[in-house]
Amino acid sequence: MSENLRWTAFLELLGAELRMLFRDRKTLLISIVLPAVLTPLLMFGSSKIAETREEEIAGDTCRIVLSGNAPDSVISAVSRAIASGGGPVSVSLADSPDPEQLDSGLVHAIVTADVGRRPVPVVDVAYRADMDMSRAALDAILPRLEALRDSTREAVLSRSGISWAPDSAMIRIEDTAPPGAREGSDFGRLAMLFVMLLLLSGVSVAALDSIAGERERGSLETLLSTGVDRGVITASKLSAACAVGLMSALVQAADLALLARLGFFETQGGGFLPPASAFSPLLLVPVIPAAIFAAALVLFVSAGASTFKEAQLKMLPALLAAVAPTLVTLFPGIGSAPVTRAVPVAGLAVSFREILSGRQDIAGLLLAALSTLSLAAILAWAAARSMSGEGIIRGSASPEPGPAMLGRRAFQVYGMIWAVNVITSMQMERLYDVRTSLLVGQFLILLAPAVYLAIRYRLPSRTVLRLRSPGLLAPLLALPCAAGGVILSSDLYRLASLLLPAGERVLHDFGDAMTTGSTDVAGMILLFCLIPGVVEEFVFRGVLMGSLAARRGWGPHGALVASALVFGMFHFLYFRIVPTAFIGILAGLAVLRSGSLFTGMVWHAASNAVALLAAREAVEPVGLPLWGHAAAAVVVVGGLLLMGRGRVRLRAGRGRGPGSTGGRRGGTASA
Template identity: 40%
Template structure:
């Protein structure tokens, strides 16, 4: 019997098992087909209820300041015919009324001397963005005042002889793009994310029952005792999971068309799509590798898990992280011809948007499909390798506490820490003092969580985490390493700016958030240099990198620690520079056998915020060839660390 025939027979066996399993069939196919339209309808209904309620409620505002009288007359003129907006005129102090919540917005009127005679009236609208009524009222006031100002300007121009009547627009914009191109571009921005979500939801249940579930029931051992090779078994299971995922997507697409035809789901009349045979072929070429990648990822999670419960727990983070590259079309400046084509899923997502907009480029489409297919093949190979692990195959018991037990749960544990850090920062970031926010995030979440994980898994600080003195030479080599690393990270930022330009306003806002005015330089040295170096190096280079490098590949441990280090510092414009820093710090810890050089390196790298003024101009305009100098310095630093640590006895 040929290998292809064996794979086909195994695939039929897998599909029969999945069809007979009612729970898997309901959760992977039926439930998403019912829940997703209900969720969309519920979301639209809740939004319409919120809007109707906001329209019914009367929004109240008051005017205060030296120019209050003139501002009240202007607002009365601007808001003529606007229902649901009431101006409060009371003898009470408007600031007190606004503070106690009796007002939804407060308009402050100031006067400023003009260049000629007279004064200029300036208005500032104070509102609360966390309250729907307040935000709605602020939007109404701004829009009506802008409209009044435009009408007054046009009236003045008309009085001075310009041929424009009152209310005329000086500029008229006409969209020359066909409706189907506009609709395709809008739909294509999120199409891959929705398809991937359906694929992952369907593949998660199928893959969990296919390997982890069969391992618990004992049927996987029987299957592996046959003459079929491990690669053939994985191939058949991958085809079965892909089949379930594709079936889920097709059923979802059919349901959307059916619900829109029955007008259960609202559908904008101006939306129009044109799917030619070429467009359909491009979609097929792009989405098949995405389906294989999603199925391979879930199959690898199931193969690497000892129990079905562990596989189900790990499927959640994989689904969340898998959606990130699918949202690449949201980034400004990303075109089909950019290097994003080499990023799995992200390149396919960008090319799919272009295909739906009628701009299919088969060369770019092929490159994006190949990059995603290569990642899918890698995951399938890793799943086959996981099935070859006999201790994982025939043992469903958790290993004893130690580095190996932590290595199995490290990704899940650090994902939980990241979620806690993000949620806390989002909830408290706008109102909490920056110093307290950094202390809680660094000390309580990152350092405290890492020490708790180390204690639960019996990780030794010296041998496993690198808390040992390497000698003065490796530590002092961290000084030139930090300087060269900063130059190299700046070069990485310049390279990223070619693909994703960063607005200066975004950089200034980040700098203000990082170095607020109430923080002195001594406090900045503590909260921005010392604490991050101590807490983050203990977590990422000590616990994560140190433990994983002792139980598996050092290169893999370096990539995993760098990934989570970048994830905790996630920001689009500094993602690549942070990854470069993470790799350099990881190399310093691995080559020196200690995290103390990485701690000093990290602290010196962050100390750039303490420098007065801007960086030297030549750093921002340096010729690319000159980046060879910091590379040579880093090579010498790492060589010195390695030679110094190799002369010391290990222990």
């Protein structure tokens, strides 16, 4: 198909998609009209309610009950102080105030002035933090009581002949942020979350139906039987969904901007919205990639579902995954790290907040847009691949369960295992000791599902899981290589820290967790080295890498990198992800070079042992001289090369004849 025809087909299809979308009144109502009406009403309503509430509280009288065994002079001074500031505060004296009056709201605060063992009276204020009027009473009387304390202290000191210079240590606070910047910054913390939710709700109405719904109705099969490229079909559907998402976002942005200009949101109390000047046209720059990402995500979900209902079910986890990165603005440490810009969606959230607060980092904004668009492109590509598969045709038989099928589902399955692992780890660490948490995590959370997957998807033990003898050479080489690998991963950690620095406190806590606890060396080797070495290699290099390698178009090296990244993600602390993924790549290379998963297990266990020993002995690999790091690299590369050579030699040995001693091992390693 020529470029001209492709372009014509794209435009025709896009036009038809949009025409059909806008002929559906429900689409218009849900994705554009309803949010355009409801969003300002919701914002106005909540702002108005807050203002009205403040007015009501300000107009009501705070009822204070005063009691205590302090001398009358003290009681009357306190009473005068409370009533002195003006405003609707009434004070009544009582011998023994009833706390139930406070609970029922008849009284808003109970002040008790007692003289006990201390030489000065103690003033207690009892209030209910869950009641607005009670909180307002506290806010009203606390500064008055503090002023009374200061003046009394000054008088006592003067009587004792001590000069009192209250202005000797004045502190002045000055906010240098331009007007509206603080409001913009506060509002911007969750602004991108709302934008993403609006975009996804607008896009999902259009895009969810465009593949899954059409497949269910049969119109997709009709379209696929025409002479148009599947890529062109995906591109036009993506563009249509983007158009709806953007239109929805733009209509709402224009709606909000217009209403803000007209003073619709202005309240006497100031409200929670930044000033209208904060809404710069530059805000559209992060919104456009966000809309494209939302469209690609929904299209990806739609293409992977066999029915519209299935697409709806899959949409919830996809939506949560899409909006979660926007919460990065709530974490100051992570939100301000340079690497955050390179994280899809998260970078947009940071940029969006900066623009709202009047700051502009154009390079950061472009990086954030680029990373999000890259992820959108991957999702669109995956959707196009789904469209070209036979499964897209309704009624086609399902493919065979096997490594390739698990490879296609691996990220979903491991994503679920990861989520369970995160949740249970947090709970287990709180409830049980390290040993129990580790055993449960390794055997129940990681190994059990991996064994189930291996059985369910009928993974061949020798060719896919590589459960076959490595011979002697490879495991022996793995021991020094593991030590070298730890030194190199430490260097990599230093490099990664430049982009994503780990806090000193986090590092300190992690170091403590590694070195405290049992002093039983055998137990620690079993718990921290052997068990993780065996279990995690089976889970990541065996099941995950083996199944990903069987996926069409991936191959062993793509699977190696992807499985190592997943392995890194399972080590939750963000500063551990890069070095752990690197160790995963080395262990995976050892498995591929030697042809045996057992080599990876030896490497992994030895690697953990070296890291543990270094932590216990407080040895920092960074303290090694330069030649030490170079030697580590040589040992690792050389060891990996020799592992492969060993395999070649063994393979050659098989050909020497049936009586050859290398025959059995060669057959094992090269099968």
